[in-house]
Amino acid sequence: MLQTHIDAPADAGRPAAPLPDSGVDLKRYLLWRVSLFALAIGLAAVAAVFVQTGERLRGHIARTGSTVENLLAAEVDRPRDSFRRTVEGLDLTSLDGIGPLLGICVKVEDIYKRAVIRRCFDEGEGAPAPVRAVLAALLGPDVAYRGVIGQYPGVKVGEFTVTPDLDAAARDAWSRIGMVLGMTFGILLLNGLVVLPVRRALAPAEQILAVLARMEAGDLAARMPRPRLIELRRIAAGFDHLVERLEATLAARRQLAQRLLAVREEERRHLARELHDEFGQCLASVSAEAAFIGARAERSDPSLLPAARAVSAVTAHMMESLQGILHQLRPVGLEEFGLAAALEQLVGGWRRRQPDCQFHLEMRGAVDDLPDELTVSLYRIVQESLTNALRHGAPRRVAVSLVRDADGCRVTVDNDGQGRAEPNPGSGLGVLGMRERVEALGGQFDLLPLTPQGMRVAAVLPVAALIPVETSHA
Structure with missing residues (x-):
């Protein structure tokens, strides 16, 4: 008898595994990478502005101190009583022209360490408090030029201290930081303008995932969309071609499997007929012969009667087994009823x-x-x-x-x-x-x-x- 068997897939009857969600979202990847890059560049540029401002102020105070000392000495040497050892009347008018350009503050003390004048020459609006605080912390109290105010003939009448004008320096730093922030904002805006077309180009990805989910569920009639992006369009066309080939292969496989099952059932039907017609008739004949022998033995030779009855019992058992086999091979009444x-x-x-x-x-x-x-x-x-x-x-x-x-x-x-x-x-x-x-x-x-x-x-x-x-x- 022809034996047929169709190999079932290893995952047949099991629920389909979900599509993996781990991976990189290109839109988010571009957005976050460029944004982080722009923010890092912006922060580095802001830090560079503060560092450069601090270095400039340190060098500027060192160069400006001697100039201020000469101007103050000239102002103190104006005609006055030589016996008056004081800085009274000193108004720093000699610094009015150059002071705003130098961005400095000058403090004058008399010989008793009493502050006589404290003046910053920049008259601009107040600077942003956070920027001024950062500059103050960056410079510290040591960035200053200290000198002596003397009067002829070599008499000390006071001391002066030149310090950076933090308000002017903070406004200048804030203007440069504004330029940096503007450039950073421009990069972020450009990033958004780049991500938008990428997002539109990758929008069919959601449709592609939906089609994949349908195919995973067994719907091989689903087809990929045709995106505008040529690379995705080619991938979709190639995938559809593979699905069509898979669908044709599965259809041919199902047709072959149905044909094999039909051949097997036809073979069972033929075997059942042969067993019924040939083997069944032989058993019926043996049963009749055993009955005849039993009848003759009962009259002429009773010693053969047990053997005849044994043959009849074995024949009846074989007939019953044959009926069970025939029922397994071809159910009785399936075609008729x-x-x-x-x-x-x-x-x-x-x-x-x-x-x-x-x-x-x-x-x-x-x-x-x-x-x-x-x-x-x-x-x-x-x-x-x-x-x-x-x-x-x-x-x-x-x-x-x-x-x-x-x-x-x-x-x-x-x-x-x-x-x-x-x-x-x-x-x-x-x-x-x-x-x-x-x-x-x-x-x-x-x-x-x-x-x-x-x-x-x-x-x-x-x-x-x-x-x-x-x-x-x-």
């Missing part, structure tokens, strides 16, 4: 053999006008499910449900048995046979545990499986 009657007979037979188990059969929809290959497959699925449940699970209740509606056909077999403690349940030849039948018809097969115990065999067949093979491939 339809699927509903065959399932009722199948469940009724188990009900008689297993009186301690409750059997429930539910059928909805027109199940008797299904294609022959689908009818046989449904019957085999229920037959194998009942056999596995009652052989291995010792259930107290078994429920069989067959439903045909607008979405296709669904069959479930539930049992509350203990089942077998297997590391990989559903790996037996019976389950593999059911799985290959369902997949050959383009359906989905599942073997699921029930709560608190038991197993469920579920097969869902699409509408396309309800169309005969000759019609669907015409």
